[in-house]
Amino acid sequence: MGSNMAENHPVAFRFLVEAQRRGATLVHVDPRFTRTSALCDIYAPIRAGTDIAFLGGLIRHVLEGDHWFREFAMAYTNIADIIEDGYGDPEQNGGVFSGFDAAQGSYDHSSWQYxxxxxxxxxxxxRSQTQEGGYRGMTDSPPAQDRTLRHPNSVYxxxxxxxxxxxxxxxxxITGCPQEVFLRVAEAIVRASGRERTATFCYAVGWTHHASGVQIIRACAILQGLLGNVGRPGGGIQALRGHTSIQGSTDIPTLYNMLPTYLPQPNAFHPHATLADYLDAETPPTGWWHNLPKYMVSLLKAWYGPAARADNQWCYEHLPKLTGDLSQLPMTLAxxxxxxxxxxxxxxxxxVGAVNSDLVERGLSKLDWLVVRDFAITETANFWQKGRLVQRGELSPGQIGTEVFLLPTALAGEKDGTVTNTSRLVQWHDVVCEAPGDSRSDLWFIYHLGKRLKQLYAGGTAARDAPIRDLTWTYPERGARHEPDPAAVLREINGYTVADRRQLQSYQQIRDDGSxxxxxxxxxxxYPHDGHNVARARMPDGPDGPGSHLGxxxxxxxxxxxxxxxxxADPAGNPWSERKRMVWWDAGKREWTGTDVPDFVRTKPPDYRPDWSTHPTGMDALGGDSPFIMEADGKCMLFVPTGLKDGPLPTYYEPVESPVRNALYRQQHNPAAKLWPRPGNELHPACDPRFPYVFSTFRLTELHCGGIPTRIMPHTAELQPEAFVEISPELARDLGIRHLDWTVLSTLRGEIEVRAMVTERTRPLTIDGRTxxxxxxxxxxxWEGYARGDIANVLLAxxxxxNTSIHTTKAITCALRPGRLARAGGSGHGR
Amino acid sequence: MAGDEHAAPEHAAPEHAALAALDAALRTRPAKDGHEFAQATQCLVAFRNRLTDRQREGKREGADVSTALDQVNALISVVLGAHFPLGTVPWPAVERARAALAKLIADTA
Incomplete structure (x- = not known):
């Protein structure tokens, strides 16, 4: 669900084809019938943006049919835990959870707690969005439970x-998926779950690019937790990450609200004034995250080197503090x-790639300067010359004061380094040839920019100069171009001992004392030793190997x-079945072992239980039967007491723009969604007759990333030579559109013209009795390259x-008509 | 053009218009994305830009301008954070920002 894996992750899809050859059932749930659908055993059509209704239906099927993996869920999830008396469900609460502040559009989490x-x-x-701290009761006892599951406020x-x-x-x-197809899917998933079998879900941005994207994935997590499909071979929820190290740019983040490897960014409005305050507020008393101080101090030590000392809070004051939402969307508005x-x-x-392209152009036109690094001219680099606003005459190049610098970059084969994507797999790639001319790697650019900044600030005495002055920025340079060594960066990320600069082998060696x-x-x-870069390892398992490919x-x-x-393994430490064994307790050696690296304290026995009289902290507070060690109670959270901004359970709301009313609640869309309506970014009201069609965007196999790398290449451009819109034969007939006719798509944000691809890949659905x-x-x-066409994201808001501020690209509403825009020929003629 | 509808009134100095916008925000307490914050941000940016120009011109009051610039940048961070909040609007911080702006205006008058 939420991905067209065969076309967009074709390398990974080979594993699914192989699984199918060995007997697995493949299911594709998607608004469009794609090449993925064609290769699957079951195709289930749904209306874009209704995934929670579909997944909620599966959860109900599993619960009411008693198909859940009882031993697994009772031992490893919070299904028996009791929630506060004040908890109120949308079913009884007008479509919102208890704790909702309608004026603020946000939730108080108090009534969701254990x-x-x-x-x-x-x-x-x-944590960056919700002030936490004040944790209570986690070291006193486990959460209250009712193992009979009869308590009305038990999670079950x-x-x-x-x-x-x-x-x-x-x-x-809601979804338009015929009941019989839905039930075939439900039965296939149930059939593939239990002791002997596991089922997995694969998703991509078809799930994340919604106003309730996080809750879609949460719904899947509940389902997999109930079915025992988490932490087991062949199970899980596979996030199909972008090709260009998207996972890596979350881990070592380009995000504004996290420090590397998921440490909370300090916030000016939270009790984070000092490092001690920050650690006191942010360190969970129980579970693995209790180690947060070690990771934080060691990060500061890596960044600020000798300047980071115990008596200056390890330079904690150098870190910028958040004041608000600095993600791409509000910053575009800013x-x-x-x-x-x-x-x-x-x-x-x-x-091209950000939503509401016209507004992006307006923003760019307000800048003093813009640096674009790419290996070819992009629409972002020449918006001032060829942009839509210029073409429409709203702006002229002479009115745009933005000074644009286009700096040529090296291609992937012209630099070495790592890519981290699906499976959290960090893979090293070597340089093949030197980049031509002035082209340089992004690492080269950032490194040398940093060096120049440090030179500029070298004599600075103001407090604000210290973060740059103290920054460690000593990487070996190679060759005449002074290319920094990316292996040195990876070694620093890996970590080392300060005294003798020896590489760390495991995160258990990380300390909070500056060592x-x-x-x-x-x-x-x-990078556990000098000269040993594990990301370069290329030793797959053989045909009879375990399939974990640790090499x-x-x-x-x-x-x-x-x-x-x-x-x-089961609570006693034995594999649930021989067929599905992965990690188990070796009673003889008194340690966990298996075909994967155990995700547990290696020597903690299955029968370990915390001594609550001692108020245990950290991992001591988790029993030997608590696998979900990053959670404070070690359990898979079917119900999430803290953290989510829009409810402890996924509940179905219509997309922010929808042609139908919510069949479940009077609350139409996610009440906590981030909306910024304003001139230029207006939203369509529900069921607006001017915009009757559901609109979704997608990628093409032949055009990579934002299109530029392949649109400028004749041999790939000719494979997808021009923009198009896929419409069903029924809609084409209704509107008098023939295949390859020109059409105009419009929303309140803008309008574009493209040719029609009339295809049965897109089908009308019957929703609540309507087509x-x-x-x-x-x-x-x-507009650049050989394969050109209007920008779909013009239409989006x-x-x-x-939770994440990720934009909505998969389910909006729009209008469609035959013909052309006046600017393209003036006649409005469609053929 | 989008965004320009909240520009400061032309007759008011931007710092005074920013103060008026913050007063309006504190009076009406908009939940999210209040236009008062948009106006306050734009006015503070205009104030900042003017200070930047003065500093670049190298006028004698350079040191004072530099201090004022630091303060205005901090105020922009707070007001922008209130305009696009993480969670709820940090009203106590907005109140402190309003007081700091009033003092800055008085000090630089």
């Missing part, structure tokens, strides 16, 4: 009540307001391939997921 406790969340991104009973209305009939009514003076664009082409430095604790082990590159953390793999048409368009075109 009874009598205050639970920390596990992910830094949650809450789940049953919450999903009771997600019947196959309701699934069909750019329009003239707040920003300049911008660096590395590895992206926002005029170790580490740029990203989850990567420790990727191929490095998967963080600790080269572990399956997270939470303690769950692949709803869906149309789709690739978003990878622009700037809106954000409540």
């Amino acid at each position: 009874k009598g406790k205050r639970v920390p969340s596990s992910i830094a991104e949650h 009973q809450i789940l049953r009540r919450h999903y009771a209305r997600y019947t196959p009939e309701m699934v069909e009514r 750019m329009v307001s003239g707040v920003m003076r300049g911008q660096f664009i590395l590895g992206q082409n926002p005029v 170790t430095a580490c740029g990203g604790w989850m990567y420790t082990g990727v 191929w590159a490095f998967a963080w953390p600790s080269n572990r391939r399956t997270l939470y793999n303690r769950a692949s 709803i048409h869906q149309i789709g368009m690739p978003w990878v075109f622009g 700037i809106t954000g997921d409540a």
